[in-house]
Amino acid sequence: MFRQAKKHRYSFTIFLFGMITGASLFLFLYSQKIDSLYLERDAIYFANNQKYKRILKLEQEITKLSQQKSPQTAHQPETIKKIIVEVDSEQRFGTEMIKAQVESLLEPFLDKSMDWVSNNPQLVESVLLKKPIPIDEESSQTVQVYVKYLSFHQQTLKIWVSTEEVSNNNMTIPQK
Amino acid sequence: MEEQFWQTTILDFFIAFGVVVGGVALGGIGAFLTNDYPMERMLRLAEQLKIWAMVAALGGTFDTIRAIEVNVLGGQMGQVGQQLIFIMSSFLGAHIGVLLIHWLIQGEL
Numbered sequence: 083m084f085r086q087a088k089k090h091r092y093s094f095t096i097f098l099f100g101m102i103t104g105a106s107l108f109l110f111l112y113s114q115k116i117d118s119l120y121l122e123r124d125a126i127y128f129a130n131n132q133k134y135k136r137i138l139k140l141e142q143e144i145t146k147l148s149q150q151k152s153p154q155t156a157h158q159p160e161t162i163k164k165i166i167v168e169v170d171s172e173q174r175f176g177t178e179m180i181k182a183q184v185e186s187l188l189e190p191f192l193d194k195s196m197d198w199v200s201n202n203p204q205l206v207e208s209v210l211l212k213k214p215i216p217i218d219e220e221s222s223q224t225v226q227v228y229v230k231y232l233s234f235h236q237q238t239l240k241i242w243v244s245t246e247e248v249s250n251n252n253m254t255i256p257q258k
Numbered sequence: 259m260e261e262q263f264w265q266t267t268i269l270d271f272f273i274a275f276g277v278v279v280g281g282v283a284l285g286g287i288g289a290f291l292t293n294d295y296p297m298e299r300m301l302r303l304a305e306q307l308k309i310w311a312m313v314a315a316l317g318g319t320f321d322t323i324r325a326i327e328v329n330v331l332g333g334q335m336g337q338v339g340q341q342l343i344f345i346m347s348s349f350l351g352a353h354i355g356v357l358l359i360h361w362l363i364q365g366e367l
Contacts, residue, residue, distance in 0.1 A: 106283035109290060110362040113297035120295050175298050 121174070128178040136164070159195045163237040170230060171245040176217030183215045184227060184243060196234045203232050206241065214248050224248050263340060270315040270344050271351035277311035278304060278355030297363055304356045311355065315348035 087094070109116075167184045169177050187209055191199055199205065207229045214224040230242040282300050289299035316322050322341050329337035 102284070102287070105287045105290075109283065109286040109296055109300070110359075113286060113300060113363055116290070117295045117297040175295055 117175075124178045128181060131182075139163070159197060160237060161193050162191055162196055162199060162234075162239045163193070164239070165189075165192065166238060166240045168240065168242045169245065170242060171225070173217065173225070173245065173247070176223075176225075179217050180215055180225065180227065180243075180245060184210065184241070187213075188239075188241070191239065196237070196239070199239065200232070200234050203229070206232060210243065215245075263343075267343060267347045270348040273315040274311040274348040274351030275355045277314050278307050278352050279359065281307045281311070282355075282359050300359065300363060304359045308352045308356055311352040312345070312348045315351060316344060 165185055165188050167181045167188075169180050169184075171177055171180065188206065190209070191206065210227045210229060214226050216222075216224045224247075225245040226248045227243045227245055230244050232242075233240040282304050285303040286296045286300040289296045322345060326338050326341050329335070329341070
């Protein structure tokens with residue numbers, strides 16, 4: 083077996099070389115398409131994750147309501163139950179990551195009074211201005227997020243944000 | 259002497275070109291295997307490898323700079339010019355490699 087492999091080592095080398103050449107050619111030709119598919123996949127993952135969170139929250143709400151003996155008739159202030167983030171960015175990549183991170187930064191505003199937040203919109207901005215958001219796993223590129231608009235509708239806080247890159251590419255390849 | 263000069267110039271050009279194109283191609287395969295965006299990674303790698311392609315082609319910047327220093331002090335301006343042409347040649351090789359990758363991937367320069 084080993085002797086056979088040794089005998090055909092030239093063929094193996096050519097095979098490996100061909101494989102690498104083919105893979106490189108494939109990438110040069112189709113990398114744009116692959117990137118678009120990856121972006122689409124990330125958007126689907128994100129939407130799926132959001133839906134899952136929403137389902138969990140609704141289930142918790144159902145449990146809470148079913149445990150209440152008498153329905154509350156007294157007027158309660160409307161609270162934020164859902165936060166939707168829309169990103170206005172020139173960058174093609176990392177939009178989903180920005181959305182997810184902005185949502186996690188704004189999590190403290192959940193279950194807060196809508197009136198309180200709408201009267202103090204600078205609070206939302208100050209939370210976002212606190213830290214730049216990395217848009218890749220190595221954190222070599224980060225963006226600063228600025229609030230553009232806020233809208234409050236049916237227990238939903240919808241926020242439009244714009245981004246600005248705060249770090250440029252390092253000249254060295256980041257070490258993992 | 260002249261033949262040696264052209265040989266080195268052409269060699270520097272192709273080494274820099276090869277480092278960029280080869281590095282980007284294999285880096286792209288790596289990105290694809292690690293579930294990363296291949297196009298974005300390849301374009302970024304092309305920019306990052308450019309400077310290192312020049313360094314690799316020249317065989318380490320220190321030697322070239324040392325040669326320039328020695329030749330300037332020795333008054334051999336022809337030799338200094340040669341070293342500068344080697345640097346330019348490797349820069350051109352790396353830059354053309356980056357342009358070629360942009361063209362191949364995005365279809366635009």
